[in-house]
Amino acid sequence: MAEKEKLRIDKYLWAIRVFKTRTMASEACKAGRVKLNSQNIKPSHEVRLNEVYQVSKGPDRRVIKVTGLLENRVDAKTAVGFYEDQTPVEHTPAFKSMFHSPVLKRDRGTGRPTKRDRRETDELKDTFFDEKEDGATDE
Known part of the structure; x- marks a missing residue:
């Protein structure tokens, strides 16, 4: 050096x-x-x-x-x-x-998601994006 x-x-x-x-x-x-x-x-x-x-x-x-x-x-x-x-x-x-939406990941080796898992994931996504939109419209 x-x-x-x-x-x-x-x-x-x-x-x-x-x-x-x-x-x-x-x-x-x-x-x-x-x-x-x-x-x-x-x-x-x-x-x-x-x-x-x-x-x-x-x-x-x-x-x-x-x-x-x-x-x-x-x-x-x-x-x-x-x-x-x-x-x-x-x-x-x-x-x-920090401003990107969260990414949902599954653990490796857990297999395909069941119908119940998929519904829970869809519900979580919907509530996340609904809250963001509601917060933006209230202001």
């Missing part, structure tokens, strides 16, 4: 495991998905300590603050020490998943 004075942003994002390959990190920079102070940066941009980058990777948006320079790719536990994730809670996948 040698620290270096000059380090490219594409290599840094690859080393801290934001992108799977350095090529993907470089392409993200070229496409404008990596920003510093709301400005697009090139893959050759020099990383400095305490800079804050906005990285878009598919539907995910992350805000990363540089706390240490890392030249080579390391395991995920070690990489966490070289950046600080400042992503707002509203943009995290866990927060977004």
Whole structure:
């Protein structure tokens, strides 16, 4: 984990495991998905300590603050020490998943549901969605 004075942003994002390959990190920079102070940066941009980058990777948006320079790719536990994730809670996948309807699952190996099981499941689904609709109309 040698620290270096000059380090490219594409290599840094690859080393801290934001992108799977350095090529993907470089392409993200070229496409404008990596920003510093709301400005697009090139893959050759020099990383400095305490800079804050906005990285878009598919539907995910992350805000990363540089706390240490890392030249080579390391395991995920070690990489966490070289950046600080400042992503707002509203943009995290866990927060977004809270708004999905519940998924009903059956234990593996329990066989097909009986007619009684199916009716109970249908009733549960109906009551869940009726309460949501009623709450929305009362307001």
